[in-house]
Amino acid sequence: MNLELLGITVLWTFLYGYLIVASIDFGAGFFAYYGKITKKDHLINDLISRYLSPVWEVTNVFFVFFFVGIVGFFPSTAYYFGTALLIPGSIAIILLAIRGSFYAFNNYGSRNSTVYLFLYGATGLLIPASLSTALTISEGGFLKVENDKVVFLAKELFASPYSWSVVALSIVSVLFISAAFLTYYADRANDRGARAILRKFALLWSPPTIIASLLVFVSLREHNPVHFNKAVSEYWWMFALSLICFMIASYLIYLKRNFGTAFIFVMLQFFFAFFGYGASHLPYILYPHVVLHESVTNETMAVALVIVFVLGLLLLVPSLYLLMKLFLFDADYVKGKKQ
Amino acid sequence: MELDSVMLSRMLTSMTLAFHIIFATIGVGVPIMISIAEFIGIKRNDPYYLLLARRWARGFTITVAVGVVTGTAIGLQLSLLWPSFMEVAGQVIALPLFMETFAFFFEAIFLGIYLYTWDRFKNRMTHWLLTIPVMIGSSASALFITTVNSFMNTPQGFDLEGGKAVNIDPIAAMFNPATPSKVFHVLTTSYMTAAAVLAAIAAFAIIRGKRSEYERKALRLTMICTFIFSILTAVAGDVSAKFLAEVQPEKLAAAEWHFETEEGADLILFGTLDENNEIKYEIRLPKFLSFLAGNSFDTKVIGLNEFPEDERPPLWVHYMFDLMVSIGFFVLAVSGIYILLDKIKRFNQLNKPLLWMIVASGPLAMLAIEFGWIYAEVGRQPWILRGYMKVSEAATTGDGVGLTFILFALLYLVLGVICVFVLIRMFKNTPAEAELEQRFPNL
Numbered sequence: 176m177n178l179e180l181l182g183i184t185v186l187w188t189f190l191y192g193y194l195i196v197a198s199i200d201f202g203a204g205f206f207a208y209y210g211k212i213t214k215k216d217h218l219i220n221d222l223i224s225r226y227l228s229p230v231w232e233v234t235n236v237f238f239v240f241f242f243v244g245i246v247g248f249f250p251s252t253a254y255y256f257g258t259a260l261l262i263p264g265s266i267a268i269i270l271l272a273i274r275g276s277f278y279a280f281n282n283y284g285s286r287n288s289t290v291y292l293f294l295y296g297a298t299g300l301l302i303p304a305s306l307s308t309a310l311t312i313s314e315g316g317f318l319k320v321e322n323d324k325v326v327f328l329a330k331e332l333f334a335s336p337y338s339w340s341v342v343a344l345s346i347v348s349v350l351f352i353s354a355a356f357l358t359y360y361a362d363r364a365n366d367r368g369a370r371a372i373l374r375k376f377a378l379l380w381s382p383p384t385i386i387a388s389l390l391v392f393v394s395l396r397e398h399n400p401v402h403f404n405k406a407v408s409e410y411w412w413m414f415a416l417s418l419i420c421f422m423i424a425s426y427l428i429y430l431k432r433n434f435g436t437a438f439i440f441v442m443l444q445f446f447f448a449f450f451g452y453g454a455s456h457l458p459y460i461l462y463p464h465v466v467l468h469e470s471v472t473n474e475t476m477a478v479a480l481v482i483v484f485v486l487g488l489l490l491l492v493p494s495l496y497l498l499m500k501l502f503l504f505d506a507d508y509v510k511g512k513k514q
Numbered sequence: 515m516e517l518d519s520v521m522l523s524r525m526l527t528s529m530t531l532a533f534h535i536i537f538a539t540i541g542v543g544v545p546i547m548i549s550i551a552e553f554i555g556i557k558r559n560d561p562y563y564l565l566l567a568r569r570w571a572r573g574f575t576i577t578v579a580v581g582v583v584t585g586t587a588i589g590l591q592l593s594l595l596w597p598s599f600m601e602v603a604g605q606v607i608a609l610p611l612f613m614e615t616f617a618f619f620f621e622a623i624f625l626g627i628y629l630y631t632w633d634r635f636k637n638r639m640t641h642w643l644l645t646i647p648v649m650i651g652s653s654a655s656a657l658f659i660t661t662v663n664s665f666m667n668t669p670q671g672f673d674l675e676g677g678k679a680v681n682i683d684p685i686a687a688m689f690n691p692a693t694p695s696k697v698f699h700v701l702t703t704s705y706m707t708a709a710a711v712l713a714a715i716a717a718f719a720i721i722r723g724k725r726s727e728y729e730r731k732a733l734r735l736t737m738i739c740t741f742i743f744s745i746l747t748a749v750a751g752d753v754s755a756k757f758l759a760e761v762q763p764e765k766l767a768a769a770e771w772h773f774e775t776e777e778g779a780d781l782i783l784f785g786t787l788d789e790n791n792e793i794k795y796e797i798r799l800p801k802f803l804s805f806l807a808g809n810s811f812d813t814k815v816i817g818l819n820e821f822p823e824d825e826r827p828p829l830w831v832h833y834m835f836d837l838m839v840s841i842g843f844f845v846l847a848v849s850g851i852y853i854l855l856d857k858i859k860r861f862n863q864l865n866k867p868l869l870w871m872i873v874a875s876g877p878l879a880m881l882a883i884e885f886g887w888i889y890a891e892v893g894r895q896p897w898i899l900r901g902y903m904k905v906s907e908a909a910t911t912g913d914g915v916g917l918t919f920i921l922f923a924l925l926y927l928v929l930g931v932i933c934v935f936v937l938i939r940m941f942k943n944t945p946a947e948a949e950l951e952q953r954f955p956n957l
Contacts, residue, residue, distance in 0.1 A: 243612055250600065255597075265591075273925070479685075487619075491619055
């Protein structure tokens with residue numbers, strides 16, 4: 176495996192990590208707000224906050240890691256995406272900023288402000304929508320290079336069915352992943368009230384994820400046939416595996432059993448889809464301007480980054496394990512018996 | 515001044531940095547203070563210090579949140595606003611940026627654990643141990659980011675051939691000549707400012723009539739720390755000045771309005787400058803600039819006239835430099851006087867004028883951080899990568915920077931106001947006495 180492929184695989188894995196943990200977080204915000212306005216907050220909100228409080232900052236780091244890593248490994252992405260994403264990127268930062276700080280304000284500061292909770296819940300759906308535009312742009316057709324100047328075609332982006340289908344998929348995926356995880360968490364906490372509500376959410380959002388995925392496929396065929404053909408001819412089995420995992424997960428949740436296994440299958444469902452998408456996207460990072468092997472940084476830097484990455488993992492994996500042991504796998508904490 | 519995208523990009527970056535640096539400074543400094551307080555509390559079995567650590571940590575969660583989100587903002591804005599710079603610099607200096615995310619990751623994990631495990635371990639020292647990775651993580655973040663800023667001032671570790679960076683040595687780029695003095699200065703000033711801010715809060719509580727053991731111990735601890743870190747800051751400042759004189763003389767010369775290269779150069783404090791670069795109304799310390807630059811009154815100090823006019827930084831940075839240094843000495847003096855009065859029992863170290871000066875030193879120290887960074891950044895102009903790339907060549911060509919500027923201005927305004935509001939409410943709702951009674955009923 177050459178360095179650039181290794182680099183993009185590592186980064187893609189982190190982006191996948193962010194997709195999972197951030198989806199849990201984003202969806203939880205929405206459910207917490209929904210719980211509040213439908214007066215079910217006494218049932219689910221304590222549970223949600225017990226999970227989120229110690230981990231939200233960690234979630235954010237996955238994202239920072241990805242974009243710092245991609246600029247490091249593939250500096251020309253900074254140039255193209257940086258120029259193109261000025262407005263959507265800024266909006267995403269502002270939403271992330273609002274979300275992070277209002278979460279802290281609400282949780283540690285003044286309790287139970289509906290306005291704070293609304294901002295927290297609403298941004299949870301808007302952030303995935305705005306971040307997904309980066310993936311949409313990577314399909315090409317939304318950037319034009321004129322006299323060495325990158326021009327972002329905002330109108331095309333807004334008028335594109337592909338762009339909207341990606342937005343739809345990102346939002347429903349967030350809700351599905353989050354509900355599946357929280358159902359599992361509620362089950363571990365032996366909190367039957369919360370589990371019943373969250374399970375209903377999970378089942379409710381499960382068919383839309385598949386419908387939205389199909390829409391993305393259909394519109395991709397129109398938008399970028401090269402990518403579409405590669406996806407269905409070379410990597411169709413990844414998407415097939417994804418679909419099977421989805422069916423197992425939904426069935427388990429429907430049967431009210433093995434919620435932990437069900438969530439693992441949800442993770443696998445997105446793993447296969449995400450990597451199938453990523454693998455078929457290559458060799459392009461940004462179609463057709465940025466190609467993997469041309470845009471990779473110099474070899475010295477790439478080697479240095481890989482070394483630092485391995486050392487960093489040696490530091491992080493035990494720490495993350497400790498965090499999960501204390502807050503995720505500690506039954507007493509999950510049940511709210513420990514503060 | 516024309517509001518083109520270069521100017522707007524500079525304005526937006528300045529605004530983000532000016533806002534972020536407040537929270538970054540607190541984020542680097544306060545963990546040290548929390549750790550010290552908890553350690554003393556456990557060792558002496560003193561509930562006042564334990565409560566201090568708890569309350570500081572609680573306030574810290576709010577500032578950390580704002581620090582994290584504004585840090586994410588500046589991280590992304592580097593690519594959004596300076597894409598050409600990041601494309602070239604990314605080839606050479608991506609390593610510490612990448613390392614910083616690990617340090618940040620490490621800190622975030624252990625901070626999360628620390629905040630939610632106060633009563634979870636049998637041995638209280640186990641909980642204290644968690645402060646160590648938090649301190650390492652936050653200070654290492656500062657170190658890595660500062661190496662990137664140092665690189666912009668004294669780039670090395672690559673050759674430029676036809677606009678492309680070749681022969682890259684990431685380690686040399688990271689440990690460039692500016693790194694040691696800059697890192698030293700950034701760390702000591704962060705510790706000093708955090709201690710001074712916490713001291714200001716304690717002093718303010720005492721002025722408001724809360725004179726219990728808790729506030730007095732808080733003030734004493736924070737003042738001693740402020741004093742120690744101020745001395746270290748003065749040393750770091752001196753090291754930085756000597757570094758500038760040797761490696762980046764135009765930056766020091768701009769700060770000192772020093773035009774002619776000479777031996778025995780005078781130190782100029784404040785004053786005004788007319789259109790012929792004549793200095794008026796200044797306080798002049800004979801030969802002290804030479805002393806500052808090289809520990810001897812005869813050191814030759816290079817003047818601005820040695821540099822082409824379009825490569826000189828703007829001269830108003832002189833005021834930034836002077837204000838930063840004055841505040842540093844003010845805080846050093848105030849904390850020194852407090853400790854002296856505290857030692858000599860005859861005097862009252864809690865007299866009103868001194869308390870007010872302590873209250874002032876908190877926000878003043880934070881202002882000094884701002885002035886210092888303005889000096890550091892504007893003093894590098896017109897370069898973004900000194901000697902290689904000018905700021906004007908690096909900015910985005912995209913439209914809409916103006917709109918983004920307005921959006922971010924609103925964001926920072928809202929975050930700043932609500933942050934202060936939430937912090938005040940948080941501590942008003944649970945006063946220290948009530949919490950002390952509730953947590954330590956046997957006291």
